Structure formats: structure tokens, C-alpha cells
Amino acid sequence: MKGLTKRYETVYIVNASLDDAQIDAIIEKTKEFIVKQGGEIQEVEKWGRKRLSFPIQKKNNGFYVVTYFSAPGDFVTKLTRYYHLEEQIIRHLTILLDKKALLALEQKAKEKEASGEAQGESSAESTSGA
Amino acid sequence: MIRNTRKPGRYQRGGTQVRKKRVCRFCENDTTYIDYKNEKRLQRFVSEQGRVIPKRITGTCSKHQRMLIQAIKRARHLALLPFVSEAVR
Numbered sequence: 704m705k706g707l708t709k710r711y712e713t714v715y716i717v718n719a720s721l722d723d724a725q726i727d728a729i730i731e732k733t734k735e736f737i738v739k740q741g742g743e744i745q746e747v748e749k750w751g752r753k754r755l756s757f758p759i760q761k762k763n764n765g766f767y768v769v770t771y772f773s774a775p776g777d778f779v780t781k782l783t784r785y786y787h788l789e790e791q792i793i794r795h796l797t798i799l800l801d802k803k804a805l806l807a808l809e810q811k812a813k814e815k816e817a818s819g820e821a822q823g824e825s826s827a828e829s830t831s832g833a
Numbered sequence: 834m835i836r837n838t839r840k841p842g843r844y845q846r847g848g849t850q851v852r853k854k855r856v857c858r859f860c861e862n863d864t865t866y867i868d869y870k871n872e873k874r875l876q877r878f879v880s881e882q883g884r885v886i887p888k889r890i891t892g893t894c895s896k897h898q899r900m901l902i903q904a905i906k907r908a909r910h911l912a913l914l915p916f917v918s919e920a921v922r
Binding site: 714716721741755756759765767794796798803806807815 | 853865866868870907909910911912913915917918919
């Protein structure tokens with residue numbers, strides 16, 4: 704029997720000295736890996752290049768990617784293994800989203816939606832004004 | 834007794850009076866989860882050297898301090914927050 708699926712959140716840092724195309728390729732590869740191994744992606748968020756607080760593998764910058772997904776429990780070990788094998792991923796963190804975290808996530812999404820709507824309205828106004 | 838004339842809720846440090854914060858910032862807006870990805874928010878609870886500021890100074894309650902520490906540790910792992918700030922290194 705397949706294990707219960709749970710919601711997870713994973714952040715990984717890609718080597719920022721690569722080209723955008725190469726980074727995108729790694730992101731696509733990771734997405735594919737998650738889907739292939741029985742995971743379901745909810746959202747992929749790219750933070751972009753950021754300065755690291757301290758050097759990791761002698762690099763001062765990193766490209767942050769956040770992925771929200773649901774998968775059976777044994778998937779996380781596979782994902783960790785994948786991260787280790789992928790040389791261009793310099794740091795990663797996968798956490799289980801508990802009830803409280805999910806609630807906070809929902810709330811955040813709602814706020815985002817609300818602000819997005821407000822922005823849409825303001826832009827609509829500006830276009831009508833122009 | 835000079836000591837007893839000191840106003841409650843205040844303490845002296847180096848001759849200057851500092852008002853002690855009593856209310857936990859996270860309790861004020863009913864926080865149930867502290868996000869480690871929001872490093873700007875976490876920075877307020879970390880000293881200049883990168884150490885966690887004790888709850889007796891920030892006024893955070895025990896429950897939220899525990900959540901905060903987990904968030905800070907996660908943020909450190911992802912290099913969002915320093916373990917030790919550059920100035921000290």
C-alpha cells in the first residue's frame with residue numbers, strides 16, 4: 704500500500720554563477736524528478752539571486768527556489784539523495800508542513816490575492832485615467 | 834530604601850533607563866507559525882553578532898520563542914541569517 708501523502712516545502716539554492724538557462728534547466732529537472740517519484744507540485748516560487756549570509760562552497764551568491772509539494776513520506780529521502788547528487792545545488796532544506804504552517808500558508812495566499820486584486824484595480828484605474 | 838522607588842517594569846543599565854517590553858510581539862497578532870523564509874522579521878530577534886536575543890529582553894513568550902528559534906535555525910541553514918556576523922569573523 705502506498706503511504707499517506709503529506710504536504711512538504713522544500714527550498715534549494717542553485718549555484719548563481721550559472722546562466723539563467725542552466726538554472727531553469729535545473730529547476731525543470733527538479734520538478735520532473737518530484738513528479739516522477741509520485742509527488743504533486745503545488746507551487747514553485749523563484750526568489751532569484753540573493754547574497755548568502757556566509758559563503759557556501761566558496762560562493763557568495765545563490766539562486767533560491769521554493770517548491771511546495773505533496774508526496775508520500777518515503778519520498779523525502781529520495782529527494783535528499785537527488786539534491787546530493789546534483790552538484791549545482793549547494794544547499795537544500797525540506798520541511799513537513801504541519802497544520803499551523805498550512806494555515807499560515809493559506810492566510811498568506813489570501814493576503815496575496817487581496818493585495819493582487821488591489822493592485823489590479825489600481826492599474827486599471829491608471830489605464831482608464833491615461 | 835532607594836531601590837523600591839524605582840518604577841516597576843523598568844530597569845537600569847549603564848545609567849540609562851530602558852523600558853521593558855511586556856507583550857510578546859507574536860501574541861499580539863495571534864501568530865501560529867513563524868516563517869523562516871522571512872529573514873527581515875527574524876533579524877529583529879538576532880543580535881548584531883548574529884546571536885539569538887534572549888526572550889527576557891525581547892519580551893517574547895516561551896511558546897513563541899521556541900517557534901522563533903526553530904525558524905532562526907532553519908534560516909541559518911539556508912544562509913538567510915548568519916551564524917556569526919562578518920564583523921566578528
